[in-house]
Amino acid sequence: MTRHEGTAAVMPWILIVEDDDALRDTLAAILAFEGHRAVEARNGVEALARVRAHAMPALIILDLMLPVMDGRSFVVELERRGLRQNTRILILSADPEVHAKAARIGADAALEKPFDIRHLLQEIERLTQSAAT
Amino acid sequence: MSTADLSFSTPIDLSRDWFMRRLIASLGHLNEAILGSDVAGAYVLNVGLSMGAVIEEEYKRFWEIDRPFTLAEYAHVIVDLKQKIGGNFSLVSKSPEQVVVRTTSCPFDAFVRQSPSLCFMTSSVFGGIAARNFGWAKVALNRRIALGDPGCHVTVYLRRTSEAEAAIGREYVPNIDQASPDIADQLRLMDNVRQLRSRLGEARSRWDEVVQGAADAICVLAPENRVIFANDRWRDLLGVEGAELVGGTLLRLTPPEEREATAAALARAAEGKRVTGHPCQLRHRDGSYRDVLASFGPLRDDSGQIVSTLAICHDVTREREAQRLRDEFVTTASHELRTPVTTIAALTDLMLRGIERNQPVDAEQLTRRLRMIREEADRLALLATDLLDATRLQAGKLRIEETSCDLVELVAAAVARQHDLLTGSDSHTIEMSAPATPVMVAADRPRIEQVLSNLLDNAVKFSPDGGRIRVETFCESTTAYVRITDEGIGIPAQDRDQLFSPFYRGSNASVRNFSGLGLGLYMSRSLIEAHGGTITMEPQAPTGSTFTIALPTA
Numbered sequence: 001m002t003r004h005e006g007t008a009a010v011m012p013w014i015l016i017v018e019d020d021d022a023l024r025d026t027l028a029a030i031l032a033f034e035g036h037r038a039v040e041a042r043n044g045v046e047a048l049a050r051v052r053a054h055a056m057p058a059l060i061i062l063d064l065m066l067p068v069m070d071g072r073s074f075v076v077e078l079e080r081r082g083l084r085q086n087t088r089i090l091i092l093s094a095d096p097e098v099h100a101k102a103a104r105i106g107a108d109a110a111l112e113k114p115f116d117i118r119h120l121l122q123e124i125e126r127l128t129q130s131a132a133t
Numbered sequence: 134m135s136t137a138d139l140s141f142s143t144p145i146d147l148s149r150d151w152f153m154r155r156l157i158a159s160l161g162h163l164n165e166a167i168l169g170s171d172v173a174g175a176y177v178l179n180v181g182l183s184m185g186a187v188i189e190e191e192y193k194r195f196w197e198i199d200r201p202f203t204l205a206e207y208a209h210v211i212v213d214l215k216q217k218i219g220g221n222f223s224l225v226s227k228s229p230e231q232v233v234v235r236t237t238s239c240p241f242d243a244f245v246r247q248s249p250s251l252c253f254m255t256s257s258v259f260g261g262i263a264a265r266n267f268g269w270a271k272v273a274l275n276r277r278i279a280l281g282d283p284g285c286h287v288t289v290y291l292r293r294t295s296e297a298e299a300a301i302g303r304e305y306v307p308n309i310d311q312a313s314p315d316i317a318d319q320l321r322l323m324d325n326v327r328q329l330r331s332r333l334g335e336a337r338s339r340w341d342e343v344v345q346g347a348a349d350a351i352c353v354l355a356p357e358n359r360v361i362f363a364n365d366r367w368r369d370l371l372g373v374e375g376a377e378l379v380g381g382t383l384l385r386l387t388p389p390e391e392r393e394a395t396a397a398a399l400a401r402a403a404e405g406k407r408v409t410g411h412p413c414q415l416r417h418r419d420g421s422y423r424d425v426l427a428s429f430g431p432l433r434d435d436s437g438q439i440v441s442t443l444a445i446c447h448d449v450t451r452e453r454e455a456q457r458l459r460d461e462f463v464t465t466a467s468h469e470l471r472t473p474v475t476t477i478a479a480l481t482d483l484m485l486r487g488i489e490r491n492q493p494v495d496a497e498q499l500t501r502r503l504r505m506i507r508e509e510a511d512r513l514a515l516l517a518t519d520l521l522d523a524t525r526l527q528a529g530k531l532r533i534e535e536t537s538c539d540l541v542e543l544v545a546a547a548v549a550r551q552h553d554l555l556t557g558s559d560s561h562t563i564e565m566s567a568p569a570t571p572v573m574v575a576a577d578r579p580r581i582e583q584v585l586s587n588l589l590d591n592a593v594k595f596s597p598d599g600g601r602i603r604v605e606t607f608c609e610s611t612t613a614y615v616r617i618t619d620e621g622i623g624i625p626a627q628d629r630d631q632l633f634s635p636f637y638r639g640s641n642a643s644v645r646n647f648s649g650l651g652l653g654l655y656m657s658r659s660l661i662e663a664h665g666g667t668i669t670m671e672p673q674a675p676t677g678s679t680f681t682i683a684l685p686t687a
Contacts, residue, residue, distance in 0.1 A: 020476070
């Protein structure tokens with residue numbers, strides 16, 4: 001895994017936006033197990049608060065069907081605020097049309113639930129590396 | 134008899150304008166073949182005979198008589214025409230043999246200018262009426278009337294006296310067999326017209342029957358798409374009377390973004406093509422839009438010329454809504470089913486990875502993860518049961534096994550279970566009121582429990598923390614009631630009709646924050662109805678809802 005070295009003291013981190021408590025906890029546990037720093041949010045509004053409070057994450061793992069503010073609106077809002085450039089977005093959704101929907105909102109990748117944990121980790125690896133370069 | 138006897142005027146509207154309008158309308162009935170020989174003469178004869186028939190009809194309707202005119206009545210009618218149509222007639226004499234009228238000008242000056250033979254118009258009006266009422270008539274003019282004429286006498290002979298035989302004039306008879314060839318032609322023509330009219334009337338009433346009896350909203354559009362006719366079904370479709378649509382356009386009822394496509398479809402129909410199943414929306418009086426499948430087709434006149442467009446609008450709002458709910462259900466069900474599966478799979482993978490990497494086992498962490506897997510499996514099992522039940526319900530295969538049980542006890546048990554489910558952070562309170570004595574109902578115990586927990590679950594789910602839920606059980610004559618009132622987010626008015634439909638989930642944004650397949654209320658209603666009961670919802674002010682279950686007592 002490539003990391004920013006030197007003066008940029010902020011360690012790359014991953015934002016998980018998922019409303020299902022059990023799945024969010026599980027995703028956080030997986031990321032921690034693999035040595036990533038993960039921050040959790042239950043919906044788009046919470047996620048926006050997290051990106052304001054921190055520097056931008058290297059990757060956002062985003063569910064589409066979310067209460068309060070859904071995944072699509074969250075991406076639109078990120079773009080509106082000019083925060084989209086240095087962040088990769090991975091959509092995780094149970095929607096059978098997840099790939100088409102992810103492409104429509106300009107996400108970098110998508111996985112349909114349920115997914116194989118190896119695929120998830122491969123995608124995370126690929127996207128965080130591309131974010132760093 | 135003097136003219137003084139006839140000085141009164143009958144208040145029938147036979148104004149000159151009216152007469153001229155009828156006259157012009159009757160021109161359409163002229164037979165070209167007859168006009169061929171002596172155009173003007175036949176024309177006048179025809180119009181005069183037709184107009185005479187109309188005038189006679191008007192007077193008989195006004196006097197409410199259904200018999201031939203008497204002599205006095207006949208004389209009245211022909212002199213009365215003076216007031217009605219502007220001629221200058223006065224009665225000279227009348228007897229059973231003949232009626233003599235003096236006229237100084239013709240009511241049809243404009244026509245007279247074109248052809249002097251048109252003065253026969255008056256003769257044929259007088260003669261036609263006389264022949265029908267007295268069996269025979271002959272009309273003679275002592276001279277032709279011309280512009281500025283000092284006047285002439287029109288004699289209507291009613292009997293074949295020697296004087297009548299000798300007079301130079303035209304004979305009129307009531308039926309074709311006895312008529313001279315030119316009159317016979319006219320009578321035949323009039324007969325044809327009468328038949329055509331009655332066939333037209335039949336066709337029109339058949340058209341009315343079909344159009345008004347149709348299940349779809351139908352209208353006829355003139356060029357420029359103005360509505361010139363609309364049937365009664367528009368009331369069901371858009372909440373407007375057909376007559377209210379007349380004069381307006383259908384396009385103004387379509388949403389702006391669809392207007393172009395619908396205008397194009399109408400234009401194709403106006404060019405003679407048929408358009409079927411054109412999907413569009415039309416605005417209801419209440420402001421909402423209805424989904425319709427519209428068919429447009431050209432209407433032609435006898436010559437094949439397109440004169441208007443027929444539009445038939447079939448309401449598919451319900452089908453579209455059901456389809457939308459089904460589509461939404463697929464998305465919701467995917468989400469609800471796949472999320473726990475994802476958690477189970479991911480947690481298992483995670484634990485396997487730990488083992489692969491020889492990580493030391495943390496007993497507490499392992500227990501927590503296994504519990505999570507167990508909970509997610511339970512969640513899936515519950516969803517599977519709901520889906521199966523709903524499928525059975527829709528197939529009519531859900532069996533109800535009734536036993537006698539106490540509703541008070543069932544409610545108390547359901548409330549106790551709900552209490553257990555409330556987690557520490559929940560601060561809902563559930564208040565119960567019930568009679569001290571049992572309320573016995575014949576019920577399938579687990580099914581009623583299922584309904585009660587569904588309703589209680591909804592009440593908790595859709596209420597804010599600290600919300601109060603009231604559960605009342607009571608009995609009135611042979612009906613037992615359970616009433617559950619919450620102070621939750623309530624149900625928007627537009628959703629109330631659909632509340633108990635399968636896959637329905639509230640349209641208020643906040644409902645989207647809650648999980649669920651949208652089957653709970655549908656199943657609850659089906660189950661209660663299977664017990665011979667009812668379930669209803671009333672909104673509460675300022676917020677919240679009351680659901681009432683009514684079951685027959687055992």
